[in-house]
Amino acid sequence: MDGSTAGDIGGGEAGTDARLTVDVWRGDSDGGAYQTFEVPAYESQTVLDLVSWIQQYADPTLTYRFACRVGMCGSCAMMVNGVPRWTCRTHVRRVLGDEATEGRVKIAPLRNLPVIQDLATDMDPFFDKWVKAEAVHHPSRGREDAIERIDPTSEERQAADAGIECINCSICYAACDTVTMNEDYLGPAALQRAWTLLNDARDGDRDAVLDAVSDKGGCHNCHSIGSCTAYCPNGLNPMAAIAGLKRETARRSVPWLLGRRKARD
Amino acid sequence: MLDFNLYMAQRLSALVMIPLTLGHIAVMVYAIDGGLTAGEILGRTQGSLGWFLFYGLFVVSVSVHAAIGLRVIAYEAFGMPRRHLPMLTFCIATVLLTMGLRAVWAVTYGVAA
Numbered sequence: 001m002d003g004s005t006a007g008d009i010g011g012g013e014a015g016t017d018a019r020l021t022v023d024v025w026r027g028d029s030d031g032g033a034y035q036t037f038e039v040p041a042y043e044s045q046t047v048l049d050l051v052s053w054i055q056q057y058a059d060p061t062l063t064y065r066f067a068c069r070v071g072m073c074g075s076c077a078m079m080v081n082g083v084p085r086w087t088c089r090t091h092v093r094r095v096l097g098d099e100a101t102e103g104r105v106k107i108a109p110l111r112n113l114p115v116i117q118d119l120a121t122d123m124d125p126f127f128d129k130w131v132k133a134e135a136v137h138h139p140s141r142g143r144e145d146a147i148e149r150i151d152p153t154s155e156e157r158q159a160a161d162a163g164i165e166c167i168n169c170s171i172c173y174a175a176c177d178t179v180t181m182n183e184d185y186l187g188p189a190a191l192q193r194a195w196t197l198l199n200d201a202r203d204g205d206r207d208a209v210l211d212a213v214s215d216k217g218g219c220h221n222c223h224s225i226g227s228c229t230a231y232c233p234n235g236l237n238p239m240a241a242i243a244g245l246k247r248e249t250a251r252r253s254v255p256w257l258l259g260r261r262k263a264r265d
Numbered sequence: 266m267l268d269f270n271l272y273m274a275q276r277l278s279a280l281v282m283i284p285l286t287l288g289h290i291a292v293m294v295y296a297i298d299g300g301l302t303a304g305e306i307l308g309r310t311q312g313s314l315g316w317f318l319f320y321g322l323f324v325v326s327v328s329v330h331a332a333i334g335l336r337v338i339a340y341e342a343f344g345m346p347r348r349h350l351p352m353l354t355f356c357i358a359t360v361l362l363t364m365g366l367r368a369v370w371a372v373t374y375g376v377a378a
Contacts, residue, residue, distance in 0.1 A: 181341035182266060220272035221337075249269055250276075 020092065022050050024062065025108040028117050034106070035059075047080050047087040047095060050105060051119065064119035071233065074169030078119050079108040084174040086233045110174040126170050129186045134212030135193035140204030148202050160199035163192045163241050165234050172228035172238050184217030188228035188238035191219050195241035198248060210249050219245040266340050266350065271333050278330040285323045310372045317373040324365030332358035 018041035023034040037054050048066055055062040066076035071089040078087050080095050087107075095105055113121035130136075141148060150157060172188040173179055179187050194213050197203045213219045219242045228238040251258045267275075296306060310316045336354045339345040345353065 178341070184266060214269035216266055216268045218268065220267045220269055246272070250273065253269070253273065 020050065020096075021104045022054065023104060023106040024051070024054060024119070026062070026118050027115065029115050032115075032118075034108075041092070045092045047078070047085065047090045047092060047105065047107065048076050050092060051078075051087065051107060062119070063117040072167060074167035077110055077169040077171050077174065079106075079111055079174065081106050084110060084171040084231055086169055086171065089233065110170055112174050112176065112179045113170065121170075123170060126173050126187065126189070127168075130190040130193055132212065132217075133186045133190040133194045134205075134209045135190050135197060137197065138203050138205035138208060140202055150201060154201075156199040156201065159244065160196040163196040163236060163238070166192060166236060167234060169233065171231050171233055175227035175231040177225055177227065178221055178223055182217070182221055185221045186213070186217055186219070188222075188242065191222070191245060192236065192238040192241040194219075195244050198245070207252075210245075210252055213245050214249050219249070222246075266347065267333070267337060271336075274329055275333040278326040278333075281322065281326045282330060285319065285326065288319065289323065307372060311374075313373055317369060320369045320373075321366065324362060324369055328358045328361040328365065331361060 019038045020041045022037045022039050024037060026032050026035045037058050039050050039053050039058075042049070048069065051062070051064050052066075055064065064076075064078070066088060067073040068075075069088045071086055074086070076087045077084060079085075080087065080090060083095075085095070092105060096103060107119065109115045109119050110121045113123065113125060116122050152158075152161075166189055168189065170189065172192075176185075176188055178185050191213060194209050198206060198209050203209070222239070222242045224239055224243070226239050229236070229240070232238065247258075295301075332354045335357050336350050339353055340347065340350055
């Protein structure tokens, strides 16, 4: 935790004289430019604090998105000095150490998503692709059936557990060069979600998931560049999940060559 | 842009090419180290079903593999419209296949000049 509260962003308080130069992207889907602000510097200051200070004390028209401030909701992700980050959990002193920043902080809307206004992006393409990846639960039991017992130590459950902490922040999507170059590509988050469902004993339509991720724009477009895994703020590994999907689709297609997957209990 | 079938075609063609590439390198080292003349090489390849199959399979694999790879580059790096990709893939594969098989045929069953 950064020690700050919702109302503690430094504005109006007696702080140090130190100030930070912050370049903030202003504009909409038609284009825009960076606007520079001088923001008071404080101890334990996050990048989100900088944006909030600007909006509250310098320019109330600045548009951005945040909610929980504790790294759970996934709504405050932005490009900070060219890198996608969750701004509520990113300390300013950390990004000031970035190379080529020259003591400035440069904040922009997330890459690979349409801009609504200033720092707020339209997340629709991101979530539409979750649906396209069939990353929705397919019930295998009805309400009258007994609850399925899940063995937390099983290999499948461990694989699913490795991906379910995704907070949908879209940082992996913004970091992915394949998404940039291939508009149809479903992206790491949606594919990782599909992978968790594939490994969830409670999901009832394995073939639907494998069909969805095998289509144009599916997991086979991944070049394993690894930016998703490198930048995931929760330390997840979408690249491994995508590799798992490639393996399972291939295994389903040529089981005599690659071996059949273990049947579920 | 790849779907599952193109992905598998590219991976399987790569699988085939691995031993063929190693074999080809071994042949090149042997031919150069031994100082074989063109005539001596042709003497070994003319009428040889083995060499025809070896390099014929190589050419087929290369044609499939390269055509799919260049399709991806054309789409992702150069922004070629999706509707042109099947034709691009087909044309690259056809050119490589035609040139390659023509050369293989010439050194195995073609009439020596």
